[in-house]
Amino acid sequence: MSQTHIAVVVGSIRKESFNRQFAEAFVKLAPADFKFSFVRIDDLPLYDQDADAAPAVPTVARLRDEIKQADGVLFVTPEYNRSIPGVLKNAIDQASRPWGKSVWAGKPTAVMGVSVGVIGTALAQQHLRNVLAYLAMPTLAGNEAFIQWKDGLVVNGEMGEQSKEFAQGIMDAFVAWVRKFPQAK
Numbered sequence: 001m002s003q004t005h006i007a008v009v010v011g012s013i014r015k016e017s018f019n020r021q022f023a024e025a026f027v028k029l030a031p032a033d034f035k036f037s038f039v040r041i042d043d044l045p046l047y048d049q050d051a052d053a054a055p056a057v058p059t060v061a062r063l064r065d066e067i068k069q070a071d072g073v074l075f076v077t078p079e080y081n082r083s084i085p086g087v088l089k090n091a092i093d094q095a096s097r098p099w100g101k102s103v104w105a106g107k108p109t110a111v112m113g114v115s116v117g118v119i120g121t122a123l124a125q126q127h128l129r130n131v132l133a134y135l136a137m138p139t140l141a142g143n144e145a146f147i148q149w150k151d152g153l154v155v156n157g158e159m160g161e162q163s164k165e166f167a168q169g170i171m172d173a174f175v176a177w178v179r180k181f182p183q184a185k
Contacts, residue, residue, distance in 0.1 A: 003035045004178060007070035011077030011088035011113075011124075013042040018114045018149040023076040025154045026112070029164075029171040034178075036074070039066050041091040052098035060094050067095050067103040072178040073137070077113045079124035089131070096135055105136040108181045110174045112145040114153070120146030138181065143173040 008027065012019045027036040043059045051057075056064060067073065077084050096102040111128050113121025125146065132139050145167075147153070152160040159167045 003033055004071045004183075005069060006030075006034060006036045006072045006074055006178070007067055008036050008038045008074045008076065009041065009088065009091060010038065011041075011075065011085045013087055017078070018116075019076045019078050021154045021157075022112070022114045022147065022149075023074070025157060025159045026076070026167055026171065027074075028157075029159060029168050031175060034175060037066065037070070039063065039091075041087055044087075044091055044094050047090055047093040047097065049097070063091060064095050064103050067107070070107060071183050072174075072181070073104070073107050073109040074174065075109060075111045075128060075132075077111070077121060077124050077128060079113060079115050079117070079121040082123045083127045084124045084131075088128075092131060092135070102135055104132075106181070107137050108140070108178045109137045110140040110143070110170070110177065112147065112170070114147045114149050116149050118148060120148050122146045138177075140174055140177045143170050145170050 008023055010017065010020045010023050030036065041063070044063060045057060045060070077088055096104055109132060111125045113125055115121045125144070129139055153163050154160060
C-alpha cells in the first residue's frame with residue numbers, strides 16, 4: 001500500500017500552542033495509508049525578494065523540499081489580530097518564490113484553526129483561504145473547522161470524546177479530498 005504524505009503547517013510557534021496540540025491529535029484520526037509530517041517554520045529568515053536570485057538558504061530549501069515532496073497540505077492556524085500570524089505568511093511566501101517556482105501550486109489542502117475565542121479562527125482562515133486560492137491550492141470547502149479551545153478538546157494527546165466525531169468527519173472529508181487529486185509530487 002502506498003503512503004499519501006501530508007505536510008502539516010502549524011501557524012503558531014508557541015511551545016504550548018493549542019493549534020499544535022490540536023493538529024497532533026487530529027492527524028491520529030487519519031487512515032493508516034496517510035502519513036503526516038510537521039513542517040518547521042520558526043527558523044526561516046524573513047522573506048526578501050532580493051534573495052530570489054541567490055540559492056535558497058538551507059532552511060528555506062528544506063521548507064521548499066518538504067512541501068514539494070508532500071501530496072497535500074494541512075494548515076492549522078491561530079488568529080492574530082483578525083488574520084494569520086506573520087510566521088505563517090512568511091513561510092507561505094518563502095515557498096512560493098521565486099516568481100513562477102511556487103511549490104504550493106496544485107497541492108490539495110485543508111484549513112483549520114483553534115482559538116480561545118467563540119468564533120475560533122474564522123477570520124484568519126478566510127484570509128488564509130484567499131492566499132491559498134492565489135497560490136492555486138485546491139482547498140477543501142464546506143468543512144469549516146472554527147474550533148474553540150476548551151478543556152477536553154485534546155486529552156493526553158488524543159482528540160477528546162466530545163470533539164472526536166466532529167474532527168473525524170473533517171479528517172474523512174480531507175482524506176477523500178486529497179484522494180481526488182493525482183499525486184502532486
